[in-house]
Amino acid sequence: MKLAFLGLGTMGFPMAGHLHEGGHEVCVYNRTTAKAQQWVGEYGGDFGETPAQAAAGAEIVFCCVGNDDDLRQVVNGEQGAFEGMAPGAILVDHTTASAEVARELDAAARARGLHFIDAPVSGGQAGAQNGALSIMCGGEAGVFARIEPVIAAYGKSSSLLGAAGSGQLAKMVNQICVAGAVQGLAEAVHFIKRSGLDGRAVFDVIRHGAAGSWQMDNRHEAMLDGEFDFGFAVDWMRKDLRITLEEARNNGASLPITALLDQFYADVQSMGGGRWDTCSLVKRLKD
Numbered sequence: 001m002k003l004a005f006l007g008l009g010t011m012g013f014p015m016a017g018h019l020h021e022g023g024h025e026v027c028v029y030n031r032t033t034a035k036a037q038q039w040v041g042e043y044g045g046d047f048g049e050t051p052a053q054a055a056a057g058a059e060i061v062f063c064c065v066g067n068d069d070d071l072r073q074v075v076n077g078e079q080g081a082f083e084g085m086a087p088g089a090i091l092v093d094h095t096t097a098s099a100e101v102a103r104e105l106d107a108a109a110r111a112r113g114l115h116f117i118d119a120p121v122s123g124g125q126a127g128a129q130n131g132a133l134s135i136m137c138g139g140e141a142g143v144f145a146r147i148e149p150v151i152a153a154y155g156k157s158s159s160l161l162g163a164a165g166s167g168q169l170a171k172m173v174n175q176i177c178v179a180g181a182v183q184g185l186a187e188a189v190h191f192i193k194r195s196g197l198d199g200r201a202v203f204d205v206i207r208h209g210a211a212g213s214w215q216m217d218n219r220h221e222a223m224l225d226g227e228f229d230f231g232f233a234v235d236w237m238r239k240d241l242r243i244t245l246e247e248a249r250n251n252g253a254s255l256p257i258t259a260l261l262d263q264f265y266a267d268v269q270s271m272g273g274g275r276w277d278t279c280s281l282v283k284r285l286k287d
């Protein structure tokens, strides 16, 4: 298929690579052009100078940028993807954004005879690199059926959870679970250091029991070693928690621990850790 991918960050760069390796013809766009050139150097294919240029002629246009405003700009702004897409084409958005912006872009797509699917992902940098992401989708069933075999290039599992915005709501559920799990693991690492136990040995045994989790498998070493310069940025987590807490205010859900963890992440930002991986939550706890 002829595809386009907009946003070659930590996640987008390898995801677009999987599409290329899946045999598709991929045209990429990145705001900082050097990264688009690097991608083309690594995989081949082509890059566009604007989102509209990259999206022209593509059957499916994928996007993975930062937040709601970035998304509006890249998809529906001047020289945005919608400007270049032909009627019937599909925009699949992998950004973690609000359910509101998903509904807004879905309506804008319909007005132009285009389709929109919100499809935020979970599984981190490693999931993107290894093609093992969980993909939560919102949109129409017929459109989802067309994209499902294509996103399998980097997805371990994908599901349609309802109308536009449902994928973003499911991602909020994911982040509520992640925030609590990371703080639990941080407190465990803190306790291990105080107790004099061998952390690696402890996690090697307990990860097979009831305490096991993705965070434990993938983040205990970084927490024990104090290595945070990788992965899922604290700034992104704060964005996700803000969106989640706003949605909870609207739907009446009570999220006291999530709200507290949002403040803990604010502490990490004020330590200079905005781009550190979210497991840096352990830095708040003294060794």
Ligand SMILES: NC(=O)c1ccc[n+]([C@@H]2O[C@H](COP(=O)([O-])OP(=O)(O)OC[C@H]3O[C@@H](n4cnc5c(N)ncnc54)[C@H](OP(=O)(O)O)[C@@H]3O)[C@@H](O)[C@H]2O)c1
Residues within 6 Å of the ligand: 007, 008, 009, 010, 011, 012, 030, 031, 032, 035, 064, 065, 066, 067, 069, 070, 071, 073, 074, 094, 095, 096, 097, 121, 122, 123, 124, 125, 231, 232, 233, 236
């Ligand atoms: N990293 C993870 O583990 C992870 C996991 C799940 C979900 N996510 C979500 O996936 C999204 C991307 O995350 P990431 O880690 O890949 O972020 P990232 O490394 O910071 O990359 C962000 C990408 O978006 C582009 N971008 C941002 N604002 C833009 C704008 N206004 N116009 C055009 N391009 C813009 C950036 O372009 P430049 O190169 O020019 O800056 C870059 O290509 C976020 O919504 C994040 O919450 C991330």
